[in-house]
Amino acid sequence: MVQSPPQPQTLSLQLPHNLALRVTPEQFATLAATNRDLRLERTATGELIVNPPTGGNTGKRNWSISGELYLWWRSHQEPGEAFDSSTGFELPNGANRAPDAAWVRQDRWEALTPEQQDGFIPLCPDFAVELRSKTDTLKDLRAKMTEYIENGTQLGWLIDPKNKRVEIYRPGQAVEVLENPDALSGEPILSGFCLDLKRVWG
DSSP states (O other), rough: EEEOOOOOOOOOOOOOOOOOOOOOHHHHHHHHOOOTTTTTOOOOOOOOEEEEOOOHHHHHHHHHHHHHHHHHHHHHOOOOEOOOTTOOEEESSSSOOSSSSSEEHHHHHHOHHHHHHHHHHHSSOOOEEEEEEEOOOOOOOOOOOHHHHHTSSSSSEEEETTTEEEEEEOTTOEEEEEESSSSEEETTTTTHHHHHHEEHHH
């Protein structure tokens, strides 16, 4: 009788906040493929960022934002593609990021090969949204929004439900801060798109 070799035991490794784990792009791709339940990101310097599944309120808010973006895309037939929070982008600086919602112009999307469209999208989205969850720090999210803009994003929203505040990022402009807005306009990047924030704040 042939015995199967013993299976390796799975152990959990807790990393202190002051200890960074760095991986290559190839290692990151392997980790992301084998850990699809986690939202993994990688900084431009190779630091691995592990984002656990969101809680109920954050998931509900994410769904509302992505849903409204989809409805706009479908009804306006704007030439471009919209993406949810499970989509990974490989930015020009080498970082791998997964915004909570994103949109890419059609000409940029169609310039990619089918293989590039199937993998981590090798560009920075034209529009990106980051929704602050309970465990997110504003410092980290602001750094991420700045990174998006520096890599080609034309419009970025940092939505903070805890403080009912939105920070709007545009290239070459100071960050615009809105206190408890009812809605956000995507003009001129997303023509006709208006995000109702009542469900996000609720």
